[in-house]
Amino acid sequence: MINDSSRKRKFKYRSMGVIALLTAAAVLASACSAPGAKGAATVQLAPRTIKTEDIKKQKISNPIEQVADVAAGTTLDVVAKANGEVTEVLKNRGEYVQKGDVLFVLDNKDxxxxxxxxxxxxxxxxxxxxxxxxxxxxxxxxxxxxxxxxxxxxxxxxxxxxxxxxxxxxxxxxxxxxxxxxxxxxxxxxxxxxxxxxxxxxxxxxxxxxxxxxxxxxxxxxxxxxRSLENYEIKAPSSGILTDFNVVVGQSVNAAAGKVGQVQQIDPIKIKTELSETNYQLVKGKQELVYYNPDQPDKKGTAKISYLAPIMSAATKTYTLELEVANADHKLQPGTRFMVQLTTETEEKVVAIPTLSVIREESDTFVFVKQGDQYSKRKVKLGRINGEYQEVLEGVKDGENLVVTGQNTLKDGQKVDAAASAAPSATPEAKK
Missing domain, CATH: 1.10.287 (Helix Hairpins)
Incomplete structure (x- = not known):
């Protein structure tokens, strides 16, 4: 019984404390809101100061790259023009051969x-x-x-x-x-x-x-x-790497059987890739591109564009791109993969503005530009984002004076002096 009485007294005191606190808060609020009441405090927020800066070109991203395959410049078939038994094999698969080199010899007694x-x-x-x-x-x-x-x-x-x-x-x-x-x-x-x-x-x-x-x-x-006798010596049709070649002594060769090997020309050699519609537009009209081995990114070269498909492939929905690269030292080998830069470092430096300077109105984007003694509202078309900057495709140009803060308080055509006077500084003060 004693414990129950104690719990009731504690609950009663706590309830009275809460009520007293709420009452005091209500009185204070009434006093502060009453006109002319002493001790009332007023707070006025100051508009942001208008600041401008010149628009400059910024590096929006690294050059756009695409993986490409290294392929032979030309591939020619090795074919026998006579029938007979192989009596001698002079070259091996994977060996570099010169045009006219004898690859193998057939029995030529007849x-x-x-x-x-x-x-x-x-x-x-x-x-x-x-x-x-x-x-x-x-x-x-x-x-x-x-x-x-x-x-x-x-x-x-x-x-x-x-x-x-x-x-x-x-x-x-x-x-x-x-x-x-x-x-x-x-x-x-x-x-x-x-x-x-x-x-x-x-x-x-x-x-x-x-x-x-x-x-x-x-x-x-x-x-x-x-001429028939010459056909019993099968020669390399061009200079390059001998591939798909498995002829051995004693083998019977039939001219009707088709190729017995291939010679892949590697000087010059080709770097080939397939471009999407977007990447095709980046390359269109260019004469050369930068390429490099991804294992050696610091060693880059420039190659001439030998072929760029004028129309899209109906099967792959892509455009074929081929670069021709001199390869006298034969360091580039077919089957490897390289990177091709579709854009340059210079192209990636574009007109860019701070993202926070952009005003968005529904689906449109605007900025304010200081022109003489007034501010002009410009509609802009934006592109890529890099950190706090965003690419501008249309609307402003390099060197113009952009409003970077306070733009939300401006109106199109507003005078610079009027904008400055409309933004006085203010500090909170308490009247006693």
Whole structure:
């Protein structure tokens, strides 16, 4: 019973204390709010001072980069143009070869035999051709000599005829003798005409054309045999790294089977990547880009853009980019990965403003710029953010005087002096 009485008295005293405290607070509040009441305290907040600073270019981010693959400048297939058994292998897979180097050799016994036969055929044709030429010269000489002899005979017959006619006029010979001499003259003329016709016909004929054709055919056959023999030595189609090459001695190679290896050209070498629409716009119009090995970020190089796809791939929805890099020391190898900088350090220095200077009104953004004796409200288009600064794409430019604090108290076109007088300093004071 005693404990219950004690608990009731403690609860009663606590309740009375709380009520007294609430009553005192209510009286104090009434006193402070009453007009003219003594001891009332007033607090007035001062507007922020208007401050400006010149807009400057800031580094908004590091250069935009993209992973790219190192690939061979050109890849050419190694193909056999002849069938046969491999007798010798001179180069190995992964080895650097020069254009024209013999990679492996096929058994060429049959090709050598065909070449020998072609050489013999050509020699026989050439001998026949020479003999035909000699015969032609000799035959023409005989025909020409016959014309000369006929000409001489005609001259002599003409002289005999003239003398006989003179003798006939002098009564020394009879008509019968004149007729005989005249007949001899006519025969001499016909012999000359016949000789000349034979010579002309010989000159207009081509007695060696068929033999000449045979000789030319034999020459072509020998050329074919030599080229065929060359096909038994399979050579590198270009300079580069020999890959996909697994030929061994004793292996049978068939020309119809296709490639037996590849040569990847690595000087120059290519750096290739696929660009999104956004990154394509960053590269479009440029002539060269910076690249580097991610394992050696301090060693950067510049490469010429050898190809930039003008249209997007329908399959990948990307644009192909290729850089051409000189690689005389062969340090760059196909299959490795490099980084390509799509933008430069200079490009990443952009017009930027403090984020706190921006006024947001619904979906629009504005800033105030001090122009002469007034403040101008500008609508701006913002871009990337880096710390306390944000990129400005449109609206203001480098060197303009930007309001960085107090902009929320300004109106478009407000005079500088008016803005300054509208922002007096004030301090809280207690009136007693």
């Amino acid at each position: 090709a050598l035999s065909n070449k020998r036969k072609s050489e013999l055929s050509l020699r026989s044709a050439q001998e026949s051709l020479q003999q035909a030429k000699d015969n032609k010269v000799n035959n023409r000489k005989d025909l020409a000599d016959n014309v000369t002899r006929s000409q001489t005979a005609l001259t002599n017959a003409q002289q005999d005829y003239n003398k006989t006619r003179n003798d006939y006029d002098a009564g020394l010979v009879v008509q019968h003798q004149v007729d005989q001499v005249k007949q001899a003259l006519d025969n001499a003329q016909m012999n000359l005409d016949a000789a000349r016709s034979k010579l002309s016909a010989f000159d207009n004929s081509d007695s060696i054309s068929s033999i000449l054709t045979q000789a030319e055919s034999a020459t072509l056959a020998l050329d074919d045999a030599n």
